[in-house]
Amino acid sequence: MRKIILAVTAAGCLAAPAMAQSANNNPDPSCNMCEGTYIPKEEIQGYMDKAYKEHKVDQQDRDIDIGKVHIALGVEHRGKLDKPGAHAVAEHDLVSEVYHIIDGTASLKLGPRLTNKQRRPADEETVRLYNGPGNNGDDIDGGVTYNLKAGDVVVIPAGTGHLFTHIDDHIDYIMVRIDPDKITPIKDEAASKVYLGDYYKK
Helix, strand or coil, X not given: CHHHHHHHHHHHHHHHHXXXXXXXXXXXXCCCCCCCCCCCHHHXXXXXXXXXXXXXXXXXXXXXXXXXXXXXXXXXXXXXXCCCCCCCEEEECCCEEEEEEEEEEEEEEEEXXXXXXXXXXXXXXXXXXXXXXXXXXXXXXXCEEEEECCCCEEEECCCCEEEEEEEEEEEEEEEEXXXXXXXXXXXXXXXXXXXXXXXXXX
């Protein structure tokens, strides 16, 4: 009997590290029992139509909690630009962005060293609702300029300045915002439809 007890104890001691290792190799999902999100092209087009008709530049379609981070989807339209104005450089302290160019061409400068850096107003709509605190500047010292066209993708980490230096006629793009600190508010399908009103016709 004593031999059986010792054998069971030894087996338990050996099994414990194995079980712990197995648990580490199979962690729980970071978003527990979360459902996926579908955004139809008609909704995206509604934002684009609103942008053109109401001269909107930056619109937040959705803001979704996916466990460890918030992921937001922006629909962006910018018109012709010969040269940037004062304080046109934007930088976000906590939110990273990914652009997928849909239509148009433009030149975009990227880099972390802003000149004449000034804090963005905390009550500004984009700060409160879209991309959180950050700075504006007049230019980017040592920045790299990229010529954007449809199909291109740009990744802009938090803390990196970005500046459209020239837009030929227009540029339209989808923006994915990555917010690990969850500073931006959630926006669901119902809120999106209320915002769009008659622009969204499924």
